[in-house]
Amino acid sequence: xxxxxxxxxxxxxxxxxxxxxxxxxxxxxxxxxxxxxxxxxxxxxxxxxxxxxxxxxxxxxxxxxxxxxxxxxxxxxxxxxxxxxxxxxxxxxxxxxxxxxxxxxxxxxxxxxxxxxxxxxxxxxxxxxxxxxxxxxxxxxxxxxxxxxxxxxxxxxxxxxxxxxxxxxxxxxxxxxxxxxxxxxxxxxxxxxxxxxxxxxxxxxxxxxxxxxxxxxxxxxxxxxxxxxxxxxxxxxxxxxxxxxxxxxxxxxxxxxxxxxxxxxxxxxxxxxxxxxxxxxxxxxxxxxxxxxxxxxxxxxxxxxxxxxxxxxxxxxxxxxx
Numbered sequence: 034x035x036x037x038x039x040x041x042x043x044x045x046x047x048x049x050x051x052x053x054x055x056x057x058x059x060x061x062x063x064x065x066x067x068x069x070x071x072x073x074x075x076x077x078x079x080x081x082x083x084x085x086x087x088x089x090x091x092x093x094x095x096x097x098x099x100x101x102x103x104x105x106x107x108x109x110x111x112x113x114x115x116x117x118x119x120x121x122x123x124x125x126x127x128x129x130x131x132x133x134x135x136x137x138x139x140x141x142x143x144x145x146x147x148x149x150x151x152x153x154x155x156x157x158x159x160x161x162x163x164x165x166x167x168x169x170x171x172x173x174x175x176x177x178x179x180x181x182x183x184x185x186x187x188x189x190x191x192x193x194x195x196x197x198x199x200x201x202x203x204x205x206x207x208x209x210x211x212x213x214x215x216x217x218x219x220x221x222x223x224x225x226x227x228x229x230x231x232x233x234x235x236x237x238x239x240x241x242x243x244x245x246x247x248x249x250x251x252x253x254x255x256x257x258x259x260x261x262x263x264x265x266x267x268x269x270x271x272x273x274x275x276x277x278x279x280x281x282x283x284x285x286x287x288x289x290x291x292x293x294x295x296x297x298x299x300x301x302x303x304x305x306x307x308x309x310x311x312x313x314x315x316x317x318x319x320x321x322x323x324x325x326x327x328x329x330x331x332x333x334x335x336x337x338x339x340x341x342x343x344x345x346x347x348x349x350x351x352x353x354x355x
Contacts, residue, residue, distance in 0.1 A: 098324050099116055102322075102324045128307060129307045132219070132294075133287075136222070136226065140226060141287075143223075145234065148237075151170060153238075167236075172232065178296055181225070186212075190212070191211065197211075212302075213302055215302055215305030222294050222306050225293045226287075234283070237278075238279070241274075242272070245267070246271075250263055280344060281344045284341065288340065310333070313330050
């Protein structure tokens, strides 16, 4: 008989190399399992944190303060809707609303068309020194408001103003109390708005004009259209999206007008140039009625939001036209 072959002894297991062939796979952490889904939200989380901290939190705090009576120190005292009820019966508040409405109407009906016409002139091919004119029209936007106040004070001063001196020397009529008469004070504020913001809006219109296809003007000229006809039938329709965007932006920003009447007239004489933003400033920082000012701010926010949404729907801002 043949002897069976010798069997080889099984290798001894080494303590430093454990047999992992029969072990379960290692458990993955929660982050490894979900990192593909959560990574995009992690990258955009700073925006939401800043958005909540600087927008949502102030809005919620303002809503709470609008229902309280608080002077800035101590604990606010809950008064419910009393601040809103008092605002609806406050003559100064409605005066500020009327003045703000006047500023909005003037800006939309005068500043907006003036900006479009200036942009059309600056976009003409034969204009020499076009860059110099653009710089001159945009300069008021970057000038300090303090400098603007000093310059306009020199122009519209009742006794030593440049306008009254020129009117007396050239036309021979008496001086106009630009800053002391309620009617003329409103005119002075809107002149300042016209001078300060026309150049800023002109930049937007100028950017829109440069995107109008030149072929449309050439086709209109071949059909016999003159400059006025080309403006109404080519320029204005092509600028409709830009005009709608600017109109909504102007509406929202002018509803919160503060610097011009505050620096030039301090809201006077009386309350003839008082805006809603100035009314909030007076109530909150001069009379220490922070709850009352917060209620006025909430009403201003609601009014601006409603007007902005209405204007956007009316003008078709953000609507896809196919």
